[in-house]
Amino acid sequence: MIERYTLPEMGRIWSDAHKYEVWCKVEVEVLAAHAAAGTVPADSVEPVRNAPPPNAKDVDEIEKTTQHDVIAFLTAWADNTTPREAAAYVHFGMTSSDLLDTALAVVLTEATDEILSKLNNLIGVLRDHALEHKDAIKVGRTHGIHAEPDTWGHRVADITFALARSRDRLLRAREAVGVVAISGAVGTYSNIDPDIEKQVAENLGLKPSPVSTQVIIRDGIAEWVNALAIIATVLETFALEVRHGQRTEVRELQEPFGKGQKGSSAMPHKKNPIISERLAGLARLVRGYTTPVMEGIPLWHERDISHSSVERIALPDASITVDYMLNIATRLASGLIVNRDRMIANLESSGGLIYTSVVLLELVDAGMSREDAYALVQGAAMETWNTGTPFRETLRTAASVAGKTLDEARLDKVCEPQRYVDRLAGTFERLAELS
Incomplete structure (x- = not known):
C-alpha cells in the first residue's frame, strides 16, 4: 500500500524489518523446542537467539542468486550468528512453508488486533452519536424517494450494529488464521516431532493447525480478507449516507470542514464530502482482494506457490487499507454536523x-x-x-x-412524525448496551 494510506503501527507490522524479526522468533522457538527434546545440541540455541535479524537489503542481495527468499534469509542470518556453526541447526526438520505460514499467522493476528482496536473505538463513537440523535426526526427514504418519518439516530444505530457484527466476524477470522504448522515437507512430520509444533504454537500464543500438507489450506485467510471486506463495505454504507446528506438539495449532514480547508481549486464555495468519497473508493479496493485470495484455496497437490504472490500484496494492502479507513471514519463520525432544522424542512417538503x-x-x-x-x-x-x-x-x-x-x-x-418512531425505544436500549 502506498504511504499516503499507511498508518505508522500497521506499516511497522507489515514492514520487512518486522517480518524478519518474526521469522527469527519462529526459528528460535523451533530450535529451542528441539533442544529441549534433545534433538539438537542445547548450546546451539543462545548463539542463534542472540543473533540480530538480518538486514532486508542483505537478504535481497542474496536472493538475487538463490531465487528463494527463505534460503536467502537463513544465509544472511547465519552470517550474523556467532559462532556461525550454531546456525547449522536452524530450520532443522522444517520446510519453507513451516516458517512462512507460522510467521504469517503471527503477523495476521497482530494486524487484526490493531484493526480491532480502531474498530472498537469507532463502534463506541457511532453508538454515542446515534444515542445523541435518537430523536432527530428526519424523512426516511426508500429508493431515494421520501417514505415515512424516521430518525437519524436509528439509521446510525443500524450501521453501528452492522459494525459490531463485523467485529464478531473478524474475531472468528482471527482464530482461523492464528494457526501454526511445523510439519515438514508435505505435512507428515517425517523429520520433526508433532510435539515441536505444539510447543511452538503455545509459545507464540497460537494453535497448531489440525492438519497441513506443506501449507495450511487458505480458507482461513480467505475468511479473514472477506471479514475485512465486509468492514470496509459497512464503512462505505456510512459514507454513502453522509454523501447523500451533504448534497446541496438535502443539506442534512456535513463532514467536518477545518479552518483553511479548501473544497475546490476553481469554486471557492465548495464543501465536498471528501472523507466519505475516499471511504467509498477504498472499500472497492478491499473488496477487490477477496477473489484472488479465495483462489488461493485450491493449490496443486501438497503445495504450489500461486497463492504466495497474491498474498504478499493482498494481505498487507487489505489490512492497511481497512486500518486507514477506520481511522478516517472515526474522524468523520466524531466531527459530523447534523442539521436537524434542515431534516424537518425536508420532511415537510412533500406536503404531507x-x-x-x-x-x-x-x-x-x-x-x-x-x-x-x-x-x-x-x-x-x-x-x-x-x-x-x-x-x-x-x-x-x-x-x-x-x-x-x-x-x-x-x-x-x-399525521405526526413522532407517531412513526415511538416504538424505537427498544432499539436504542439495545444500542446503549453495546460495547
Whole structure:
C-alpha cells in the first residue's frame, strides 16, 4: 500500500524489518523446542537467539542468486550468528512453508488486533452519536424517494450494529488464521516431532493447525480478507449516507470542514464530502482482494506457490487499507454536523405525502376495503405530486368525491412524525448496551 494510506503501527507490522524479526522468533522457538527434546545440541540455541535479524537489503542481495527468499534469509542470518556453526541447526526438520505460514499467522493476528482496536473505538463513537440523535426526526427514504418519518439516530444505530457484527466476524477470522504448522515437507512430520509444533504454537500464543500438507489450506485467510471486506463495505454504507446528506438539495449532514480547508481549486464555495468519497473508493479496493485470495484455496497437490504472490500484496494492502479507513471514519463520525432544522424542512417538503401509509390504515379501519382505500389515497397523493397542493387538501377532495367523510381530528393525531418512531425505544436500549 502506498504511504499516503499507511498508518505508522500497521506499516511497522507489515514492514520487512518486522517480518524478519518474526521469522527469527519462529526459528528460535523451533530450535529451542528441539533442544529441549534433545534433538539438537542445547548450546546451539543462545548463539542463534542472540543473533540480530538480518538486514532486508542483505537478504535481497542474496536472493538475487538463490531465487528463494527463505534460503536467502537463513544465509544472511547465519552470517550474523556467532559462532556461525550454531546456525547449522536452524530450520532443522522444517520446510519453507513451516516458517512462512507460522510467521504469517503471527503477523495476521497482530494486524487484526490493531484493526480491532480502531474498530472498537469507532463502534463506541457511532453508538454515542446515534444515542445523541435518537430523536432527530428526519424523512426516511426508500429508493431515494421520501417514505415515512424516521430518525437519524436509528439509521446510525443500524450501521453501528452492522459494525459490531463485523467485529464478531473478524474475531472468528482471527482464530482461523492464528494457526501454526511445523510439519515438514508435505505435512507428515517425517523429520520433526508433532510435539515441536505444539510447543511452538503455545509459545507464540497460537494453535497448531489440525492438519497441513506443506501449507495450511487458505480458507482461513480467505475468511479473514472477506471479514475485512465486509468492514470496509459497512464503512462505505456510512459514507454513502453522509454523501447523500451533504448534497446541496438535502443539506442534512456535513463532514467536518477545518479552518483553511479548501473544497475546490476553481469554486471557492465548495464543501465536498471528501472523507466519505475516499471511504467509498477504498472499500472497492478491499473488496477487490477477496477473489484472488479465495483462489488461493485450491493449490496443486501438497503445495504450489500461486497463492504466495497474491498474498504478499493482498494481505498487507487489505489490512492497511481497512486500518486507514477506520481511522478516517472515526474522524468523520466524531466531527459530523447534523442539521436537524434542515431534516424537518425536508420532511415537510412533500406536503404531507409521508403520511399516506397511516391514512390508508385509518380508512381501512373506518370500514373501506383496502383496494378502495388505496385507490383513494393514491389518487390524492398523485394530485399532490403533480400540483403541490398539500396532501390533506387533496385527500379531503378525493374523499368528498367518493362520498366519504374524514375524521379530521383523528388524522391530525396520526399525521405526526413522532407517531412513526415511538416504538424505537427498544432499539436504542439495545444500542446503549453495546460495547
